[in-house]
Each structure stands twice: as C-alpha cells, then as structure tokens.
Amino acid sequence: xxxxxxxxxxxxxxxxxxxxxxxxxxxxxxxxxxxxxxxxxxxxxxxxxxxxxxxxxxxxxxxxxxxxxxxxxxxxxxxxxxxxxxxxxxxxxxxxxxxxxxxxxxxxxxxxxxxxxxxxxxxxxxxxxxxxxxxxxxxxxxxxxxxxxxxxxxxxxxxxxxxxxxxxxxxxxxxxxxxxxxxxxxxxxxxxxxxxxxxxxxxxxxxxxxxxxxxxxxxxxxxxxxxxxxxxxxxxxxxxxxxxxxxxxxxxxxxxxxxxxxxxxxxxxxxxxxxxxxxxxxxxxxxxxxxxxxxxxxxxxxxxxxxxxxxxxxxxxxxxxxxxxxxxxxxxxxxxxxxxxxxxxxxxxxxxxxxxxxxxxxxxxxxxxxxxxxxxxxxxxxxxxxxxxxxxxxxxxxxxxxxxxxxxxxxxxxxx
Numbered sequence: 217x218x219x220x221x222x223x224x225x226x227x228x229x230x231x232x233x234x235x236x237x238x239x240x241x242x243x244x245x246x247x248x249x250x251x252x253x254x255x256x257x258x259x260x261x262x263x264x265x266x267x268x269x270x271x272x273x274x275x276x277x278x279x280x281x282x283x284x285x286x287x288x289x290x291x292x293x294x295x296x297x298x299x300x301x302x303x304x305x306x307x308x309x310x311x312x313x314x315x316x317x318x319x320x321x322x323x324x325x326x327x328x329x330x331x332x333x334x335x336x337x338x339x340x341x342x343x344x345x346x347x348x349x350x351x352x353x354x355x356x357x358x359x360x361x362x363x364x365x366x367x368x369x370x371x372x373x374x375x376x377x378x379x380x381x382x383x384x385x386x387x388x389x390x391x392x393x394x395x396x397x398x399x400x401x402x403x404x405x406x407x408x409x410x411x412x413x414x415x416x417x418x419x420x421x422x423x424x425x426x427x428x429x430x431x432x433x434x435x436x437x438x439x440x441x442x443x444x445x446x447x448x449x450x451x452x453x454x455x456x457x458x459x460x461x462x463x464x465x466x467x468x469x470x471x472x473x474x475x476x477x478x479x480x481x482x483x484x485x486x487x488x489x490x491x492x493x494x495x496x497x498x499x500x501x502x503x504x505x506x507x508x509x510x511x512x513x514x515x516x517x518x519x520x521x522x523x524x525x526x527x528x529x530x531x532x533x534x535x536x537x538x539x540x541x542x543x544x545x546x547x548x549x550x551x552x553x554x555x556x557x558x559x560x561x562x563x564x565x566x567x568x569x570x571x572x573x574x575x576x577x578x579x580x581x582x583x584x585x586x587x588x589x590x591x592x593x594x595x596x597x598x599x600x601x602x603x604x605x606x607x608x609x610x611x612x613x614x615x616x617x618x619x620x621x622x623x624x625x626x627x628x629x630x631x632x
Contacts, residue, residue, distance in 0.1 A: 258432075360397070374395040378397065379400055455594070
C-alpha cells in the first residue's frame, strides 16, 4: 500500500455540498457563490492521491497530518501545540457499563481546552497565508476562546462575537488573550449573522463554523488520531456531542479520507448526541432529513443552536455511516459530568459530557444494535474541559463538608 511517489493536486478545488458547483479557493474563500452561506464547501478530493512511505509526518500534534489537509504546505502555523490528545481505555467506566472496549478521546487537553483548537489552527494558517489583518468568529464560547488564544500566539488581532449568555470562563479566556469580545444581546444565531456582516463590511477573515471550509479540515484530524491510537484501526462506533454538526462532519471526513486511501474498509457508525432542548438534527434524522429551526435551550451551551449551520451535512454523514441520533435531557448531561469525572478523572463541560449521556441513552434502548455494541470498540468524544463552565458542572457536585481545624471535628465528620 506504499509507493515511492506522492502527487499533489496543482489546484485545490472545493465543491458545494448543496448544489455540487466547483470552486477554486481564489473564487470563494467561504461558501458557495450560488447558494450563499447555506452552500458549505468541501474539498473535491484529497490533496494527496498516491500513498507513500511517510504519509504521516514527524511534525508535532495535528500537523503530523499536514499532507492530508487542504492547505498550502507553506501556510504559517500557530506555534501552540494542538492535537495529539490522548485516547483513554476507560476500563472502570467500561466495566460498569458492560463495555470492555470503551475508549475516551480527550480533546479537552488542547491549548485552550477544547477540540475547537484544531479548526482554529487550520483557519488561522489559511488567514495568515492570504495576508488577513484580523480574524473574527461567532461562537457560543469555545470557538471564540480558541480563536483568541491561537491568534494571540501568532500576533493576529481577533474579534469574537458571542451571545451575552455565554459562560463567563469562556469570555474571560478570550478577553485575556487580547481579543475584542462583543457580547451580542441575542442568540448564537444572531451573533453568527452579525459576524458575517462585520467580516463582509470590514474585510476581516471569517472563521465561522459551517461557513469557513477550513474548519472541518482541522476537526477531521481527531479521526486520524483515533485511527493511529487504536493500532491503525477504526472504532466501530463514535458518540459525538452535536450542535451545529460541524464536529460530527469533521470526524466523518477524517474517516472517509482514511477509507479513500485504503487504510480502513469502513467509516464507524456515528451517533449524534443532542440536548433535548436543541435537537434539530435528531428531528431531521427521524424524519425526512429536512432541518427546521427551533428555539434552543440547554445547560450544554456549546451544543445549543436554533439553526444547525452544518445540519444538512451532518444528517448526510450520520446516515452514510449507518449511525443515528440520540437525545438526552439536561439532567442526564449534568449527571454525566459527575460520572465521567468520578469514573475516569476527566472533568468535562456539559456539552462534552453529553457523549456519555448519549451512550447511556443508546444502551438503554435495548435494541439489537445496542446489544451488539457491547462487544465493539466504542469511543466517546470529549470536546471541552469542565473548567469552561464550572457553574454548570457545580450542579452535579456535592457540597464540601465543613469542619473545624481539629482532628476531633474531622473524626465527627467522618462518623468515626
């Protein structure tokens, strides 16, 4: 499966996921010109067409996969170490669930504490390559703090648009990195639209998820890492916290790339885990596949969206993988924060712990598929640290035990 040569496409092409129209990068940096923002662009093919010895490089972190990224090899990279996050064999948790092959991909260990650093790294490399003077993003919090942190490492000004309700820790992160943070008096969707308008008006580079095609290119590297960490094999099923669907599509693309290259024979089944109050993709999957806007509300702010900007692609990717969606309550998500921490030592924000809540819901349905999964390689994707939203996580934590500064008081508290 190796040769001595590698061929790179002389001109990278993107194709609209809606109408199929092909674009060169210089023709449209973002969405399809015919379809507008809903016309999300995807690479027409991999930049590498012939396998060679050393397909993966010795570059650090996610840049190990730079030959598979639709990005110029000379584009400047942010200096922070992104990627190469651990895949934990969660034996204690797996034993309690009857899943001997349960693994957790812990992307909360990226520089700013979330998987979004993968997307920001590639988008910033592209922004620097084309000479952008300022970058901007709309975010529920994580993408904003991610862009702010990685932009700071490159000395590039950043503008962050967040709903005013975004968790304080995420706002503080972005502010300390030196970004201009605009707290929009409205929803994430309002922030998204304002960011589009601002970038168009001021000429800023737009990193918006499900608008900038380079973001999914960054997110797909998490699939490559799973493959290598599992001994050059794909898992059987991956549980993915899902709001707008961009992370799910990134995972799908990464595994499709490996399948295209003949390195795996199938894409894992992808399970979109959605909050009960933000379940537009799950509704679409249960019906005709058509997305409808909802009024989203959830303690898991990172996956709470009214209109999933990448929803159509996510529905396609779930169906093509043979996967499905599960919907979980806020109470189940908060319980999963505590269980994940106590059973694995991983402190996840609510949206990230939703993958475990989704696994519980999936197993509880007692279908033939869920029963078969007990013998499969299962991966939970943890997308962000619990330090992003301590107030929400505190809902699952017991109160500290008050004691006087004496051994006697401690013995009383211990009921000794």
